[in-house]
Amino acid sequence: MSKLNGLLRLSLVIPVILIGIGGTHLTAQAATTYKIKAARTENSRMITKEQTRLWAKPYQTGDKPTRTAGKALTGKLVQVDQTATAGKRTYFRISRRGHNYGWVNVSKLKTPKTVVLPYTYTSQLYPLYAPNACEAASLKMALSVKGIATKKSLKTIIKRMPKAKTPTKGFVGSPYTDSKPGEVRTIYPAPLAKYARTYDSHAANISGSSKSALIREVKRGNAVVFAGSWHMGNGHNYHVLTLVGYKRGAFRVADPYMQKQWPDKVFWVKTQTFMSVYHSRHSRAVVVR
Secondary structure, eight states: OHHHHHHHHHHHHGGGSOEEETTEEEOOOOOOOOEEEEOTTSOOEEEOOTTOEEBSSSOOTTOOOSEEOHHHHBTOEEEEEEEEEETTEEEEEEEETTEEEEEEEGGGEEOOSSEEOOOOOOOSSSSSOOTTOHHHHHHHHHHHTTTOSTTSOHHHHHHHSOBOSSTTTSBOSOTTSOOOTTOOOOOOHHHHHHHHTTTOTTOEEOTTOOHHHHHHHHHTTOEEEEEEEGGGOTTOOEEEEEEEEEETTEEEEEOSOOOTTOSOSEEEEEHHHHHHHHHHTTTOEEEEO
16 A cells, blocks of 8 residues: 555655656746736737637647637627737737637637627617617617627617606606607616616716727727617707727718618718717717626
8 A cells, every 4th residue: 555655655756856857857838927908998909810829728738629710700890808918928818798708819819990899779669569669778788799698689778778757867858759849868877887787887977088089999899879860860859879880081871770671770970070969968878898
């Protein structure tokens, strides 16, 4: 028994001792120590090649990849959640629509000039007719970018939304009937952001945000629910929409007040036009982060 114990102790020591073979010394390679931190202030990125390898943790010598990017991720926008650095090595932990895909070498990513977030479009007019549910439909689209509430119906989002006699406290009126002339049925950003946090704890009221602040949110992979007008036209009625993309000189907007057969449900609008309408609606905005 004592000999067996000795052999067991020896077997545990062998991997870490020096072994001399013909004058050459082999040692177990020391693990790389990474400094890992949150990276939600990083801009979204795009994987350029299908062969790009993804890892369960920042790469250590001898690690095997969990998968390659393949067609599912190549050319798709991904969110950067964490960074890991060690000397000249940098790895990003990436996700898309709330799904963690692991770690990738930063050299395998590029920063796209045109950013279109991975949203799922929701109309307030079909299949559910709710002509005054633009806030709920826009919030549902913003949440879908993070993969949140994708299986929740618009009716459920509407039902759970707080109701009140004043929009500073909750939604005013019925979302299922048309407004009377001059009537505005809405919910303001503070209670809407509070409600959004029941789905995503990072949602925030960012009313008053400048153009550069809105661009920054979109580039980081965050959709913005904002007050504007139908199809962002000047002079149209008060409306709430979702900001889902950006390229130089233009924002991409998803308008929930669209019938199935209507074109251009999601469209590009010049930043100058966007900001003019946005400011005319008191720069109201809620971000889903």
